[in-house]
Amino acid sequence: MMEKTNAMRLLESHGINYSLQSYEVDEENLSAKAAAAKAGLDLDRVFKTLVLRSSSGDIFVCVIPGSCELDLKKAAQVSGSKKADLVPVKEIKQLTGYIRGGCSPIGMKRHYPTFIDESCTLYEAIYVSAGTRGLQVSIAPRDLIHITSSDVADLV
Numbered sequence: 001m002m003e004k005t006n007a008m009r010l011l012e013s014h015g016i017n018y019s020l021q022s023y024e025v026d027e028e029n030l031s032a033k034a035a036a037a038k039a040g041l042d043l044d045r046v047f048k049t050l051v052l053r054s055s056s057g058d059i060f061v062c063v064i065p066g067s068c069e070l071d072l073k074k075a076a077q078v079s080g081s082k083k084a085d086l087v088p089v090k091e092i093k094q095l096t097g098y099i100r101g102g103c104s105p106i107g108m109k110r111h112y113p114t115f116i117d118e119s120c121t122l123y124e125a126i127y128v129s130a131g132t133r134g135l136q137v138s139i140a141p142r143d144l145i146h147i148t149s150s151d152v153a154d155l156v
Contacts, residue, residue, distance in 0.1 A: 032066025
């Protein structure tokens, strides 16, 4: 039996339906593209979680399709900041409780302002990391928006 992640526990405690999709992890390639390919999923529906720091030092989270690149100007704008940059990989676990390649927008150890790309609303379900490498959670976008208190925005 697999150990539940914070993300899974949080979804269950809120009575939110989800399903899991596991895949073989390639430690050399932790990209959303690799995860989607290994799991046999549509890359446009596999959303990656990016942790950013604004010019004022505030941490926030952007969740975007695996097929896209984050537009840092748009990210800064939605966060109310002049500028934003990705947080260095070495800081992700300390900030979120998750490791690179297994960072879920659900159940981070602190709540950060979270923004989900508007394309999520095109699908009945999207995939985000379940909080560990090799496991994606399928969830309705409205449930993800609710559980993460996210704002939907144009991010790519």
